[in-house]
Amino acid sequence: MSTTATTPDAGRKPVVPARISEFGRTFVARHASVMPMLAALAILVLILIGAQIHFGDFVNPRTLSALLLDNAYLLILAVGMTFVIVTGGIDLSVGSVMAFTGIGAAQMLSHGVSSAIVIPAMILGGAFIGLMIGVLVQYFDVQPFIASLAGLFLARGLAYVVSLKSIRVENEHVLWLQSTRWWFGDWYLTPTGVIALLTVVVGALVMKYTRFGRTVYAVGGGEQSARLMGLAVARTKVLVYVISGVCGGLAGLVLTAYSGAGYPRNGIGTELDVIAAVVIGGTLLTGGAGYVVGSLIGVLVYGTIHTVISYMGAEQSWMRIIIGLMLLMFIVVQRVIVVRAERRR
């Protein structure tokens, strides 16, 4: 595929902003794989500037801090999803896994189980469902869509088995994650935000600097070639779903802390928001190209649009239409880039 060729120099960040010139054209050609991500960044900046002009006081530390806080769970899910999508797979189960681990944790906490047991249990629960999907995909040749659909049904059903109603969380350790504010001037950060940012950092480093991360790209670029190169394809393909499941468990923890309760209907349709954010961040659904940092930008774009629309007091309907249109724009941009790259060969 054309995308594989661009992967090796993928991590090189542009240092100089591109100008429309001869230099700019070579820059675009050479860094075609980061272009969608830069486009997303440009869109983010444009939205922020537009909102600042329109509302007068939008871009301030409080709004931006809240942006990270409100979208921490989405960010964590997006990191896991990036791994899966770069291998050319898809994971529909993440929203349900988040709901299941969240309600499961709330139930255990309400029975007085220590948070030192509950939190690892959540992550293990997510990892287990991810492992199931990965094994189905790798060893039983089930398509990722169907395998993760089974995961979605399983996790959602289990969430309702745990409880049909929302369960309040009164555990001080879990609530601490949300209620603590570390102030840096007017900026603030919560432990949930730190977890989300750490997930991004770890995810980005693993993708770029570890053997496993490079194998993820190789599998997405061409599974057959990766196998012939002697890479551990099977292990990698199972592991990405486990990672996505772990992220689901982590997101369940963050969301439970954020909302102060577990609720079995949490995260219905979240998998689509996550996929949309990852795609907006420049990851190709065909696999082989994409960045964790791009997904961070994608989530920020998504979250900013959400905030802008709620500021405008517009209805939920517009949110959906705008996200849909944004998604369309990004896939068309990606399509153009891919077509141009193919033509050049």
Place this chain on the structure above:
Amino acid sequence: MSRLIKHHLFWPGFALVALVVLNTVVRPRFIEISVQHGALYGAPIDILRNSAPMMLVALGMTLVIATRGIDLSVGAVMAVSGAVALTIIDGSDSPGSVGTVLVAIAVGVGVSLILGVWNGFLVSVLKIQPIIATLVLMMAGRGVALLVTGGFITTVTSDPLKYVASGHLLGLPFALFIWVAAVVVVSLVERRTALGVLTEAVGINPEASRLAGVRATGIILGTYVLSGGLAGMAGIIYSSNIMAADANAAGELIELYAILAVVLGGTSLAGGKFSIAGTVIGVLIIQTLQSTILFLGVSSAQSPVFFAAVVVVVVLIQAPAVHRAARQFLQRRSTHVPDITRGTEVAR
């Protein structure tokens, strides 16, 4: 016997019969059909009636999947179609007249066809991956439906509309006639003309079929238009059933159930060969399972666990790795021949 087992409809058919037998054994009343006011009533009739929306959606999905595609937007299209049709009926002077309802249904389905053209254009002309191309409409569609209804749940009172989902014709539910007609027409067009073979050719190898002179673009576009139109009709039936347009709940998760039905019916998500009869059986399995789960007293919210189990069992039955293991197991039991295939297995 072995030819029977090899038949592609054996396992889906077996599953459906097993479900029905199981239900009848546990609850003999399940199979009872009574006649009231010249119409048939009973659990099997309910299943046939309630299948209508999923059947229409799954029918379109079968062809889309045969071309290696997938249509995630069907639920959103249902919401739009229902919203458009009920808004027209709600705004008209005579919501009870047959003419108004026919116009409303025509406009609702017409809009759905246009949405289908949109999906087909993205997939066949712009060559965007189907899953993401239809995701656009899946996200935006419900927003459009909410705009049409103004964010409310539009309710209407209209007898002709009510007839679509709840009426009876010749003692049988009218909705049953709708889906049977759709299945028959689509089957005839696909199987009595070359269209079905061409569709499979596009799904098996798009590039080769193009070189062989198959107009892949038109065929792919057509399947998405059909899928959109059928989803539109499904949206009308859904709205008629509850006599309201609910932009959020209409067709919620139906894309997943429809895909599940298609896969249960033996059509591979990898495209190519498709079986409309298989899809019909797949939908009936899901509806029967839902009715079973309801009877067992499991909260409908918890039913996904059962579906997860069914999906896993079905995909495992179809998985090549399981077939190999089963063959080896049977061979070893019968002949005690040392396993010579093991070597190739490791090499893979």
